Amino acid sequence: MCPFCPSGAGIINQRNSTLSSESARLSPRVALDAARKPIPCNVCGSSEQQPFCPENGLSLVQCQQCGLVYVSPRPDANELYALYGETYFRNDESGVVGYTNYLRDEANIRKTFAGRLKRLERYVQPGRLLDVGCAAGFFLDEARKRGWQVEGMDVSSYAVEYARGRFGYDVRHGSLTDLDYAAGAYDLVTMWDVIEHVPDPLAYVRKAASLLRSGGVFALATPDVDSLPAKLAGPRWVGYKLSEEHVYYFSTKMLTRMLEEAGFEVVNARYVGKYVTLRLFLDRLGMYSPVLAKSLELAERAFKLSEWSLYVNPFDIVAVTARKR
Numbered sequence: 001m002c003p004f005c006p007s008g009a010g011i012i013n014q015r016n017s018t019l020s021s022e023s024a025r026l027s028p029r030v031a032l033d034a035a036r037k038p039i040p041c042n043v044c045g046s047s048e049q050q051p052f053c054p055e056n057g058l059s060l061v062q063c064q065q066c067g068l069v070y071v072s073p074r075p076d077a078n079e080l081y082a083l084y085g086e087t088y089f090r091n092d093e094s095g096v097v098g099y100t101n102y103l104r105d106e107a108n109i110r111k112t113f114a115g116r117l118k119r120l121e122r123y124v125q126p127g128r129l130l131d132v133g134c135a136a137g138f139f140l141d142e143a144r145k146r147g148w149q150v151e152g153m154d155v156s157s158y159a160v161e162y163a164r165g166r167f168g169y170d171v172r173h174g175s176l177t178d179l180d181y182a183a184g185a186y187d188l189v190t191m192w193d194v195i196e197h198v199p200d201p202l203a204y205v206r207k208a209a210s211l212l213r214s215g216g217v218f219a220l221a222t223p224d225v226d227s228l229p230a231k232l233a234g235p236r237w238v239g240y241k242l243s244e245e246h247v248y249y250f251s252t253k254m255l256t257r258m259l260e261e262a263g264f265e266v267v268n269a270r271y272v273g274k275y276v277t278l279r280l281f282l283d284r285l286g287m288y289s290p291v292l293a294k295s296l297e298l299a300e301r302a303f304k305l306s307e308w309s310l311y312v313n314p315f316d317i318v319a320v321t322a323r324k325r
Ligand SMILES: [Zn+2]
Pocket: 041, 042, 043, 044, 045, 046, 063, 064, 065, 066, 067, 068
């Protein structure tokens, strides 16, 4: 077990202990027999919905009023949050859920975050920052190095304990909507790869607005269901993780609508990439083109290039920067 893992933190840790003895690499899943309820649209409240991309078998629906794509029926928030134990951050099925080894990928994650932060500083100078869904705290640490006063939160008790233990920052455990933060106190709120995971994304966006000072900046990144790669790949799009990890799929247009309704003005929206190892890149490429990925893997093994770092922009992850009016 990880030395930072909390003891007695509920079912996910019991499940992880079992996994550790059998195979520490299995991915976390919501139990097949967990209750799943139909969900109304998070943005407009309508219950009129049609199946969306049914070939991928993910119970995706599209709101007939506003076009939001989401999972319905689906498990409740506690079942969803229970996914984010230690095995979420380290498993052998990251094409399905979570990460192969989040902690081992620290250097790449830091490089990605440093680039994003540097760009954000065009819109806001270092001040007080809250990173929502901060995971192991790598973004917080990059931000602190650049002069930010940092705080974080995450629904994963495993990640929160790790971030606190390693960096000593003020990192809280829970859902953003349940945590008590000072209103109007922050210069920047970030939400990297988070909004597609949470049960009530509109409430998260509204809470972010309430925490920011007037003129403060909110930045998020999420897969874009309306991007060209998503349309071209159809049900095989890598954004459709085959678990219940991603419960909402946004377009840039939908994000803009939500942000404007919450009192933001969108100042920038662009497709962003990430630094990844060649091994991860080939793994994801294999989901689209197994033959090409297999031939490149031969070169990867021959030249021992698997840990090579490269910046990959698949043009299907949108990063939106918005200013509080
Ligand atoms: Zn709707």
